[in-house]
Amino acid sequence: MASDTLLVSGGRVLRPDSDVVEADVLVDREDGRIVEIGPDLATDRDADETLDASGGIVMPGLVNAHTHAAMTLLRGYADDKPLDAWLREDIWPAEAELTAEDVRAGTELGLVEMIRSGTTTFADMYFHVPEVVAAVDEAGMRARVGHGVVTVGKDEEAARADVRESLDVAREYDGAADGRIRTAVMPHSLTTVDEPLLREAVAEAHADGIPVHTHANETRDEVEPIVAERSERPLAYADDVGLLSEADFLAHGVHVDETEIDLLAEREAAVVHCPASNMKLASGIAPVQDLLDAGVTVALGTDGAASNNDLDLFDELRDAAMLGKLGADDASAVPAEAAVTMATRGGAEALSLPGGRVEVGAAADLAVVDFDAPHLAPAHDPVSHLAYAVRGSDVRHTICDGQVLMRDREILTLDEDEVVETARRRAVDLVARAE
Ligand SMILES: N[C@@H](CCSC[C@H]1O[C@@H](n2cnc3c(=O)[nH]cnc32)[C@H](O)[C@@H]1O)C(=O)O
Numbered sequence: 001m002a003s004d005t006l007l008v009s010g011g012r013v014l015r016p017d018s019d020v021v022e023a024d025v026l027v028d029r030e031d032g033r034i035v036e037i038g039p040d041l042a043t044d045r046d047a048d049e050t051l052d053a054s055g056g057i058v059m060p061g062l063v064n065a066h067t068h069a070a071m072t073l074l075r076g077y078a079d080d081k082p083l084d085a086w087l088r089e090d091i092w093p094a095e096a097e098l099t100a101e102d103v104r105a106g107t108e109l110g111l112v113e114m115i116r117s118g119t120t121t122f123a124d125m126y127f128h129v130p131e132v133v134a135a136v137d138e139a140g141m142r143a144r145v146g147h148g149v150v151t152v153g154k155d156e157e158a159a160r161a162d163v164r165e166s167l168d169v170a171r172e173y174d175g176a177a178d179g180r181i182r183t184a185v186m187p188h189s190l191t192t193v194d195e196p197l198l199r200e201a202v203a204e205a206h207a208d209g210i211p212v213h214t215h216a217n218e219t220r221d222e223v224e225p226i227v228a229e230r231s232e233r234p235l236a237y238a239d240d241v242g243l244l245s246e247a248d249f250l251a252h253g254v255h256v257d258e259t260e261i262d263l264l265a266e267r268e269a270a271v272v273h274c275p276a277s278n279m280k281l282a283s284g285i286a287p288v289q290d291l292l293d294a295g296v297t298v299a300l301g302t303d304g305a306a307s308n309n310d311l312d313l314f315d316e317l318r319d320a321a322m323l324g325k326l327g328a329d330d331a332s333a334v335p336a337e338a339a340v341t342m343a344t345r346g347g348a349e350a351l352s353l354p355g356g357r358v359e360v361g362a363a364a365d366l367a368v369v370d371f372d373a374p375h376l377a378p379a380h381d382p383v384s385h386l387a388y389a390v391r392g393s394d395v396r397h398t399i400c401d402g403q404v405l406m407r408d409r410e411i412l413t414l415d416e417d418e419v420v421e422t423a424r425r426r427a428v429d430l431v432a433r434a435e
Pocket residue numbers: 068083087091092095125126127147148149150162188189215218277303304307
């Protein structure tokens with residue numbers, strides 16, 4: 001019997017096979033694992049801490065497998081443009097003004113938003129990574145973080161320094177925050193990092209067992225030049241560079257053809273589908289059901305808050321299911337269960353991080369969703385609700401690594417009011433500097 005326990009009692013538990021069963025969940029807070037799942041555990045023992053889940057669903061904490069958390073500062077700053085113009089005309093000039101303190105503030109705002117909506121785990125590509133690490137450590141979340149590298153438009157020395165920084169932070173912070181932080185080397189995309197440096201970065205990362213995360217096949221404008229220049233598909237190029245290994249994960253994968261889908265399945269690299277970002281930037285519709293059919297691990301991501309415009313993964317879940325059907329011209333494509341799996345287990349597998357399943361021995365990363373709101377009545381099928389009707393604001397408790405991050409909608413690890421206020425103030429200053 002574990003010595004330091006948390007009991008999540010009275011709820012219905014979403015099991016890995018998508019069954020929903022009435023059960024309590026007993027967690028060992030010290031080693032952050034689930035030790036028992038069963039009915040009426042509450043009557044058997046006194047836990048050190050108890051969370052009431054009655055009327056609710058206890059599910060794996062959601063995994064936001066691709067974001068740029070600090071981009072919350074640029075939420076609503078530039079809308080209604082395609083990716084390339086949006087990045088070059090608005091986002092990159094504003095990001096050039098970001099200080100380390102800004103990144104800390106924006107990241108903390110992102111973490112507050114994620115914890116509120118039941119996300120326990122995320123992947124973050126940004127810069128000033130030590131600030132991201134400190135924020136994640138404080139917030140109690142789990143993350144795979146990295147420094148995004150762009151080499152185009154930079155001289156050789158600056159380009160090399162950017163690659164070096166990505167490798168250095170990946171090495172330094174792997175295992176930080178009691179192991180809740182892992183890292184990746186993160187070349188921004190196949191078109192914004194030059195080939196020789198891309199090859200070098202990937203080889204060095206893999207030599208140290210560090211995965212690689214990049215944006216790939218997001219827009220047609222990005223795919224076409226690669227095909228024109230190299231006479232090969234972008235993922236054939238990615239494969240040649242070596243960045244489709246099992247632990248690697250790609251954001252977007254919108255414009256992938258059959259040969260690329262097969263390649264992903266064969267190499268076991270994961271795809272992070274970001275439906276809201278893809279819709280907002282009119283990037284296209286990813287062939288999610290085809291990817292799933294081929295056996296590719298598919299996760300979900302919000303992308304940054306400037307192209308979403310929030311970090312609520314329940315929105316993504318619904319968007320993924322809806323857009324998957326539209327894209328496949330088939331209402332049975334990306335059913336509720338598949339969408340929920342992508343948002344949980346798919347994310348954990350894509351990021352090679354613990355969590356994603358409520359079972360004995362698994363990491364105690366949990367979200368407890370209230371089912372008493374009017375938009376959730378009646379509840380014929382809880383899995384259907386999780387995919388199509390639940391909102392992030394229905395989340396009542398969030399637990400990561402056995403620690404309660406949010407109890408009864410109150411965040412315990414960060415001072416929410418202060419975080420929001422600081423981010424507001426810094427965002428206003430940032431935008432003033434950028435203009
Ligand atoms: N060190 C790099 C920063 C790269 S961080 C990752 C970058 O991805 C950008 N980003 C956000 N969303 C997307 C997207 O959907 N596609 C491509 N890039 C994006 C984001 O604004 C950020 O600049 C530099 O010197 O510019």
